[in-house]
Amino acid sequence: MPAVQETVDQVRRIDVDQYKYGFETIIESDKAPKGLNDDTVRFISAKKNEPQWMLDWRLDAYRRWQTMREPNWAKVHYPPIDYQDLYYYSAPKKKDGPKSLDEIDPEILETYRKLGIPLRETEALLGIQRPAGEAADGGENGESGESGYGRRVAVDAVFDSVSVATTFKEELAKVGVLFMPISEALQKHPDLVKQYLGTVVPVTDNFFATLNAAVFSDGSFVYVPPGVRCPMELSTYFRINERNTGQFERTLIIADKGSYVSYLEGCTAPSRDENQLHAAVVELIALDDAEIKYSTIQNWYPGDKNGKGGVYNFVTKRGDCRGARSKISWTQLETGSAITWKYPSCILRGDDSRGEFYSIAISNGHQQVDSGTKMIHLGKNTISRIISKGISAGQSQNTYRGLVSAHRKAKGARNFTNCDSLLIGDKCGAHTVPYIEAKNASAVIEHEATTSKISEATLFYCRQRGLSAEEAVALVVNGFVKDVLQTLPMEFAVEAQKLISVSLEGSVG
């Protein structure tokens, strides 16, 4: 069935030429010389004042990277990237380590204000004075205070290669949660970083991850101590600003035994004619009984309507459910980037651990999305769930690529996968490439690609109360993702809600 008009209109509203975040911030910046060699790696490491082991780690990665070739199996096409024609480090000029927001360049503050990202805690959230759970006062980003622990969000803002500000650090520190740029963590908690860095995504994992290991400049570091439920949402906002600059951030989140943390990231970039490279690595580690919820709103510049410009988003994200009964859940809303190449995955190592992946990928214009997940079941009675919705419009290509694998020892492993896609217009493509590997008999793996999961009874109930079939479907779909959306930062949530209300009527599997 073809897409209904309402859906077409809604997708049109977020078409590539409607990109709102394409402005550029004119600011002086401090760059590494163009190109990539040992010296670039040393330059970055020196800039961050890193310990010797870190430099060695980077140099090792760089040497290995030189022997690797760019992967070409994904359903994405782009001209060869000249890795020597990029800046690998760019930071706004500033005094070392601003002590307060007043020391941050007002241009940057203005940039984040325009993006709707609050860096001034008081101005932004008012929540400091309010007890958790009480409604915050709208404003810049507070819409409602419905979630159990207030609406306050701690933000780490990464501008090109550096973190410019991290909010609520003190308050988080009171409960022992460490939330800081990874460069700062390397100074303050080198042992923790050393213990976990590269243990989920090894240095030589893949071409882009290895490049990242060599030249990553900043990103967020989170450590939640045992038994602590992180009192607020943590978030990182990534902004690429400088021309010809690659952004290589690295995020490391460790949830120690019995802890909980919800983390979200947002990304935007100016509209430019040239393509910008973004190759990030995210590592999540959940120990016994811990839970990490990771949400992404990816809205990098997608290129113009002729497919010129846009961000190449080559990202390696992986979570390791290292402990028993741990849980990692990935939620992603992908609307940006010229090319998306990312597969947030879960290694379900601990017995009874759970992995979840919820994704909504919308492609428009000439965007190419190749995204999905991997659920590697290693422990007993591990459970995974994959829900993926892809919507392609314009001349875009949207691919779901996923692996579900139950190993010999993963007795009683369970997986349920549902991926639907919807095409709008006859110039785009929607593809599904699932890999299912069952290596023991007690594993049960189900993969399906239909929209029939919306129960007829629910639809009937809605229609009986006067909703049209379309409205009913939209309502059900919205209800389904609402829990996820409500935890997103407000500006995003509004945007996301619009995207989600896109009806999935007329889907193909």
Place this chain on the structure above:
Amino acid sequence: MNAELRPIKTAAETALSAAFAAQKAQLPGMASAREAAFKRFEAAGLPHRRVEDWKYTDLRALMREAKPLAPRPDAVALARAKNAGAAFAAVEGRRIVLVDGVFIPELSDLAALEPGLSIRSMALAAGDPAIAERLGHVVATDNVAVALNTAFMADGVVIDVAERAALTRPLHLVAFNSGGAPASVFTRSLATIGKGARAMLIESHEGAPGNDYQVNTALELTVGDEAHVDHVKITGEGAGALHVSSLMVAVGAHARFNEFLFTAGAAVVRNQLFVRFDGEGTVAGIRGATLLNGREHADTTLVADHVAGDCVAREVFKSVLDGESRGVFQGKIIVRPHAQKTDSKMAAHALLLSEEAEADSKPELEIFADDVQCGHGSTAGALDDDLLFYLKARGIPAKEAEALMIQAFVGEAIDGIEHAGLRDTLIDHVAAWLKKRS
């Protein structure tokens, strides 16, 4: 990942190169096509797990050596072939017998051919420019197994069914491998079913148990507009055999096409199907059942390419995996930009009977048209304990209950076969397999 440059050839690759150089002059016809195909093989080498289409069937590792090309069958081999295909007597088909890859008219039933039916030896027909023109063009592919087949094909059959002709008896292609000595067999057949014709083609591949031989067989099948064609392939090779099969089918408009693959036997089986829908309004059923035990490995790889719209296709594949066997299903539905109103659904289900068995499945969709209905489902798991309990509670012994459930599971696919005699024969095959298992 990237295909690697591999300067080092495996023993099998070296043997194939040597065999081609030494024997190409004796192979019938198609010299330039053979050369070109062999070049393609040499450039690519034997496919391995880093080649996406062969991810789960690493032929380079599974095919340690290449056996010498099979000699023409001698009297002993022919004598052994007498009863080949007897298991399918109920089908009452017209036997067309290939022994060690060579078409044997004396063993075949070529008397009183129905009007419009012609059956020829490929070895003799390969010199015919009209055949050379068709061969390799029904569904063009750069698949390496097909390239190897083109390079080495020795014989096979050319079957033509004229427009509107309706065959009353199924054609039963019996491919028998005598297993006198380790050998490799390359057969290539071409079947062209004319507009509005009705035909059923059964292929059964069998061989002496315990013998170590390699088969690379290919069939190019053209289903004309409004034709009604059933093709059933039964792979029951000897336990030591390596069997690679490629089926290329081009289906016309308003046709009916039913495909069924039954696999039980051989150490390694790779069944590749390339089905292209060229005309609108066609209804197709593509199904299969695989029963594996021991260390058997069977791979079904299907590409259903919808070039024209408005076709309905149903794909159902079932595999039952016991012992340390490995069942692979790779299916891809492609809907081209103008193939609107396509309705294509694919289901692949694997039943794991042992802790050591493995099921790998990759059901893919590549959709470029917006007004279509496509879907796929894939499951892997053990027998449902609740159902087993239900049966046992009603006094059925555990083994029998299991067998019942397995039969029902496989039956869902076998039921798609229209020919009652063949359906019953295959159900018997399943029962025999189950009996052997217990």
